[in-house]
Amino acid sequence: MAKLKDFFCKFYVAIIMLFLYAPIMVLIVSSFNSSKSRVLWGGFTLEWYQQMLNSSIVIGALRNTVVLAVGSAFFATIIGLLASIGIDAMRKKEFSIVMSITNIPMLNADIVTGIAMMLLIFRFMPLGFSSIMLAHITFNIPYVILNILPRFNQMDISTYEAARDLGAGPVTSFFKVVLPDIIPGIVAGFFMAMTMSMDDFVITYFTKGAGVNTLSTMIYGQIKKGIQPTMYALSTMIFAVTILLLITINLITLPKKSGKNKPR
Amino acid sequence: MKRKYIALPYLIWMTAFIVLPLVFVAYYAFTTKAGGFTLSNVFAIFDSLHIKATILSLGLSLSCTVLCLLVAFPLALVLRRIHLNHKGLIIIILILPMWMNSILRILALQMILSKNGILNMILEWLHLAPAEIINTPAAIILGMVYDYLPYMILPIYNSVMDIDQDLIDASSDLGARFGYRLRHVILPLSKPGIISGITMVFIPCLTSFVIPDILGGGKIQLLGNVIEQEFITSMNWNLGAGLSFALLIFVIIGLIFTQKHETKYKESRVWQN
Numbered sequence: 001m002a003k004l005k006d007f008f009c010k011f012y013v014a015i016i017m018l019f020l021y022a023p024i025m026v027l028i029v030s031s032f033n034s035s036k037s038r039v040l041w042g043g044f045t046l047e048w049y050q051q052m053l054n055s056s057i058v059i060g061a062l063r064n065t066v067v068l069a070v071g072s073a074f075f076a077t078i079i080g081l082l083a084s085i086g087i088d089a090m091r092k093k094e095f096s097i098v099m100s101i102t103n104i105p106m107l108n109a110d111i112v113t114g115i116a117m118m119l120l121i122f123r124f125m126p127l128g129f130s131s132i133m134l135a136h137i138t139f140n141i142p143y144v145i146l147n148i149l150p151r152f153n154q155m156d157i158s159t160y161e162a163a164r165d166l167g168a169g170p171v172t173s174f175f176k177v178v179l180p181d182i183i184p185g186i187v188a189g190f191f192m193a194m195t196m197s198m199d200d201f202v203i204t205y206f207t208k209g210a211g212v213n214t215l216s217t218m219i220y221g222q223i224k225k226g227i228q229p230t231m232y233a234l235s236t237m238i239f240a241v242t243i244l245l246l247i248t249i250n251l252i253t254l255p256k257k258s259g260k261n262k263p264r
Numbered sequence: 265m266k267r268k269y270i271a272l273p274y275l276i277w278m279t280a281f282i283v284l285p286l287v288f289v290a291y292y293a294f295t296t297k298a299g300g301f302t303l304s305n306v307f308a309i310f311d312s313l314h315i316k317a318t319i320l321s322l323g324l325s326l327s328c329t330v331l332c333l334l335v336a337f338p339l340a341l342v343l344r345r346i347h348l349n350h351k352g353l354i355i356i357i358l359i360l361p362m363w364m365n366s367i368l369r370i371l372a373l374q375m376i377l378s379k380n381g382i383l384n385m386i387l388e389w390l391h392l393a394p395a396e397i398i399n400t401p402a403a404i405i406l407g408m409v410y411d412y413l414p415y416m417i418l419p420i421y422n423s424v425m426d427i428d429q430d431l432i433d434a435s436s437d438l439g440a441r442f443g444y445r446l447r448h449v450i451l452p453l454s455k456p457g458i459i460s461g462i463t464m465v466f467i468p469c470l471t472s473f474v475i476p477d478i479l480g481g482g483k484i485q486l487l488g489n490v491i492e493q494e495f496i497t498s499m500n501w502n503l504g505a506g507l508s509f510a511l512l513i514f515v516i517i518g519l520i521f522t523q524k525h526e527t528k529y530k531e532s533r534v535w536q537n
Binding site: 006009010012013016017019020021022023024026027030039079080082083084085086087088089090094098101102104105106107108109110111112113115116117119120123134135137138141145192195196198199201202206215216219220223227231232235236238239242243246250 | 266267268269270271272273274275277278281282283284285286288289292335338339342343345346352356357358359360361362363364365366367368369370371372373375376378380381382385410413414463464467468470471473474477478488491492495501504505508511512515
């Protein structure tokens with residue numbers, strides 16, 4: 001009986017995984033499909049990968065996407081880390097006000113955030129690449145904070161105090177004592193910020209200037225004419241690189257065997 | 265120097281790029297193109313065309329949220345039961361799809377659901393009647409569930425995994441059967457996760473315009489589509505801002521709703537682990 005139950009449980013998990021990953025499998029297969037028809041299989045090809053590497057427009061969009069993801073995650077992590085250090089020291093009242101502001105971009109509809117940023121930035125500078133960067137940093141900071149803040153809470157403040165009592169300055173104590181404790185939160189926050197930036201379409205769509213494209217906006221522009229198979233190739237490549245990266249990170253951090261502290 | 269002032273750069277940043285932009289939305293919402301004060305942009309949400317889109321959006325988002333909840337909660341319990349409690353791995357599996365471009369994933373879903381699509385090929389092979397869901401509200405709901413399900417699973421999974429097994433064992437030792445345990449022990453303890461899951465799914469659903477565009481065949485107008493068109497096609501920023509402002513009110517209701525259930529640090533936010 002228990003075995004039957006276990007079987008159903010695993011079956012349920014498998015069905016959900018199939019649901020989540022079936023479209024991804026379709027895209028990966030499409031990237032190797034020589035037929036441009038989206039459903040029929042015309043044989044294996046690497047043509048789309050070759051075309052992708054030769055197209056300066058596609059490579060430009062890829063570069064924009066990657067620079068945005070890494071750059072916005074980097075700045076968001078720095079601002080978010082400083083914010084977390086400060087927020088952790090706040091009292092209940094200040095804390096809840098600041099956290100309400102932090103929650104706004106996460107709870108607010110993307111379309112409203114995007115439009116609001118556009119209306120503001122448009123006043124002060126032309127929309128272009130830097131306006132997208134500002135927007136991405138902004139919506140990424142909350143994800144960083146929400147990954148780092150719980151680490152501060154879990155950590156034992158007396159180790160920091162001990163370091164200070166033993167004569168270390170606040171900066172040294174921070175780097176030597178506090179940072180090692182919160183680094184998993186920082187890594188997770190950085191990774192999450194990169195994911196969010198990579199996956200965003202709506203906010204980029206509203207804050208981008210003419211002629212600037214990321215992968216998302218480029219794909220959106222192609223919907224009416226029909227998606228170029230190079231897009232499948234490019235996405236498959238990004239997906240594969242991500243998986244490889246994650247495996248590497250996990251292999252590096254695995255020996256500690258502290259399942260909880262692993263960056264995800 | 266007090267430690268809390270280290271958060272100052274952040275506060276300045278958020279004031280400049282989160283609070284100020286919302287003030288701009290409000291400004292555009294309550295003015296005409298010429299610059300005079302008006303309420304008509306915000307109240308335009310009650311126009312017959314817009315109210316139709318709003319009601320449809322609310323209906324679809326509600327269905328999507330309920331479906332996500334019905335799928336995610338049992339999944340969290342199942343994951344706990346089969347001791348697949350390698351938290352990091354589960355979270356990676358749920359987040360990984362986001363690294364495949366979201367618009368492409370919705371397009372892939374379209375390939376699967378379309379008339380001559382993969383689903384119907386399989387159904388034909390099984391000698392079953394073909395499914396005709398593409399370009400219907402059902403397809404949009406399916407697309408929304410697909411896109412936002414991880415946002416429901418993650419917080420619920422987090423709070424279900426945090427439940428102390430001793431509490432469940434104790435209740436069962438004291439004679440509580442599964443249904444009773446679920447209602448009086450597990451459900452109340454996973455409430456924070458459920459609440460943040462609901463807000464993380466409902467609001468994006470309410471305003472998505474790409475999913476209805478692709479899976480609704482462009483025939484079904486949701487609130488997000490209306491706002492997008494006002495900005496991009498009609499270039500009527502004031503009306504667009506007015507409708508966005510009306511939308512903001514929904515968001516604020518959501519914000520109050522979640523604030524009520526939040527205590528210091530134990531935010532049941534999605535990404536907390």
